[in-house]
Amino acid sequence: MKTEDELNKEILDATAKIQQNYPELTRFADEMTVTIPSEQDPQINATELADYSNSLQTIAAGYAKNTKQHLVIIGAGFAGLKLARTLNNHPNYQITLIDKNNYHQFQPLFYQVAMANLDASNISFPLRNIFQKSKNVTIRVTEVILIDAPHNQVHTTNGNFTYDYLVIATGAVTNYFGNAPIEQYSFPMKSTWEALQIRNTLLTHFETAITANSLKVQQILSIVIVGGGPTGVELSGALAEMKTDTLPLEYPELNFAEMKIYLLEGSAKLLGAMTAVSSAKAKDYLEDLGVTVMLNTMVKEYNGRQLLLQDGNILESTFVIWAAGVKGNVPQGIAPVFVSKSSQLPTDAFHKVIGTNNIYALGDVALMASEQYPRGYPQLASVAIDQAVNLSNNFLRLPKNKSLVPFKYTNKGSMATVGRNKAVVDLAKPFVSFHGFFAWLIWMTLHLFLLIGFKNRVIVFINWIYKYLTHQQSLALLFPNLHSKNKT
Ligand SMILES: Cc1cc2nc3c(=O)[nH]c(=O)nc-3n(C[C@H](O)[C@H](O)[C@H](O)COP(=O)(O)OP(=O)(O)OC[C@H]3O[C@@H](n4cnc5c(N)ncnc54)[C@H](O)[C@@H]3O)c2cc1C
Secondary structure, eight states, X not given: OOOHHHHHHHHHHHHHHHHHHOGGGHHHHHHSSOOOXXXXXXXXXXXXXXXXXXXXXXHHHHHHHOOSEEEEEEOOSHHHHHHHHHTTTOTTEEEXXXXXXXXXXXXXXXXXXXXXXXXXXXXXXXXXXXXXXXXXXXXXXXXXXXXXXXXXXXXXXXEEXXXXXXXXXXXXXXXXXXXXXXXXXXXXXXXXXXXXXXXXXXXXHHHHHHHSOHHHHXXXXXXXXXXXXXXXXXXXXHXXXXXXXXXXXXXXXXXXXXXXXXXXXXXXXXXXXXXXXXXXXXXXXXXXXXXXXXXXXXXXXXXXXXXXXXXXXXXXXXXXXXXXXXXXXXXXXXXGGGSOTTSOEXXXXXXXXXXXXXXXXOGGGEEOOOSSOTTOSOOOHHHHXXXXXXXHHHHHHGGGTOOOXXXXXXXXXXXXXXXXXXXXXXXXXXXXXXXXXXXXHHHHXXXXXXXXXXXXXXXHHHHHHHHHHHSOOOOOOOOTTTTSSSOO
16 A cells, blocks of 8 residues: 555656646646645545546556647638548547637628628537547637747647647638727627627617717718628628618618718729629629729728728718728747738648648638749638648548648639629639629528538528518627627
8 A cells, every 4th residue: 555645746746747748638637626635635535545646647648658640720710620520530630629719600601690680600610519429639619829839839728739730720810901090990800709799789870870869870870891802792782781671670760861881992893803794793783782882992090980081081980890801810929930921821832831840721821822823822711621621631641651732722713792682603614704693592502501510501591581581680689798899
């Protein structure tokens, strides 16, 4: 029988070993109910101590015996989630999938959450649900605060993780181009929370307008969307439909002829990545719906009430949505020399971050330049998914010593919807553009297909049919505190 001192020493050794070699297990050791006896708690007997010591040593030994390579993936967006799913249950890899949210968010439908057409849960999917039966994927819901590349460690708000391979798939964040007042007063839409915040602010504005004086009403009912990419086009189209379909019925006290929707775009066309035909058609659609489209219009300042344009004109609005740009979301710790001007991580054709040995980057945060795309591939869900598939194939080839396959980009074309029966599609092969009802059907089918989870697809589909038939949405619920600009 070991003495209490010997057992205590064993426990301290095992704990130190875990802390040093497997920091990610420290939490489990800390959570074990029995602790080393102290003056405050001298009751623990030798049997309990021996059990505790055995358990600790079993954890450490079991982990050490595990010969799998530890792959840490930061971000469960389109790229990170696809990678984890394709390597799910693979015998060679132990995967830790880290995300600050416990769900995957489907960004292409954020605008429908913002316009109260869909519930946030319809476009989000719980990560633990996806990997319920996985033997090798562990989910950690925590924020990465630092990458310590020299020590192969990722630091998070909930402990550190040591990796053999690290994949950064942290996506992009809103780019305000250094304009702090615009960042302070305008509303971005890069997360489910931000989409809900737009919805709440919008509804609050209508409630406020009912009792405001007529001058103020105009300011409150002027909504400006900055950025004429797909997000700006889709948002302004949905808002315009809301203005004619639902709002007059729900707010009979308000005169919606006073409601103005502005879409501002800095360049000479909407949907910059699409063909001239599709851009022009989208503009026609929006103008038919009553949106004021202002091209070649740059925003200079915004103080929460007035939007000053570069040409000196002023738009009065207390509600500005900023959809004018994104930049890569590179975690702290990566040396600036490895980060591009677009705040992305330049990678080689095998997704490895240039200048590193075992760090990869995928999706919006990665910049893989090629002859045809010197500034990298478009920041699209399809690109993120295709890159993840290629990297996972290479991870499968690695243990077999097979040569790695470079990423080959396939342009699948692009599309945007403006509203009911109104969408524009540019196909890459064959190179054709079309618009109208058929384009809208394709847009809907593709987005339904891309959504994760059968239940979500069914619910979204039913919501769309209901909206199509009744011209109504029924999700205009106000949640207190969500309308404030700062996250609480
Ligand atoms: C409003 C909107 C509409 C869009 N519409 C379309 C469309 O119609 N078609 C299309 O192809 N593309 C569209 N896109 C672009 C598309 O969503 C992105 O290209 C795609 O999401 C990129 O995937 P990703 O995996 O690189 O990053 P994301 O999908 O953004 O995932 C990044 C993940 O990383 C997590 N994360 C970030 N930082 C940290 C951290 N420090 N710690 C832990 N976790 C972190 C985030 O929570 C997130 O889950 C749209 C984007 C937006 C914003």
